[in-house]
Amino acid sequence: MHVIKGFLILLLFLLSGDALVTLLNLPISAGVAGMLLITLWFMLRGRMQEDVALASQPLIAVLAMLIMPGVVGVFFVAGRYADQWLAFVAALVVGTFLSVLTTLILMSRFTPKEPAKDEDRSC
Template sequence: MSLLNGILVLLVFQCFGEAIKAYFDLRLPGPVLGMFLLFIALCLFQKVPDAVAKSSQTLIPLLAIMFLPAAAGLFFLGAQFNDQWLAIIGAVVLGSFLSLFFNGLVMKWLSAKTK
């Protein structure tokens, strides 16, 4: 039962997030706003209820499979790439490579300094 209670809490916070997004016409996704609200609630409550911890531990490891349909879509994008495929793939592959390298250097250097 505690798993269902936890999932109920997550769904209710997602609903709050979607409601805020709709009311203020925000660009941030409802689930992200819901996460923000739950985070604030946890800070106020000062501890994580067992049910919420359980639902969180159940769902988070399953994130990888939830992204599978979107990842599979990459192989069916052909028509949209048109004559631009070289620029798109080049920018994404090289850009992501450089980004990871750049972020890693910046954060490693800063965290060494602040220690």
């Protein structure tokens, strides 16, 4: 039952992101908007909900399959944008750098710190 609740929460944020993008005519995808909304929700709560964690774990295993349609679609429209290859390379490099930097900051912020091990207790 927890997994179903987690999937419903994920779906709710995806639909909320879709509504936000449609209403405000934002130039981002509904999935990205939904991820931003759920990230803000987790940040306000200070922790991740267990139901969402249980539902998202199997999705991580098939993550490559979930993003594959978008990647394959690029090959069909690549010819239209051949004269803008420098902008694409710059966007990929900057986007990758910002993605890694954001992940590093979030992991360092939300990963629990281990207590210092005091190995020299024998005197």
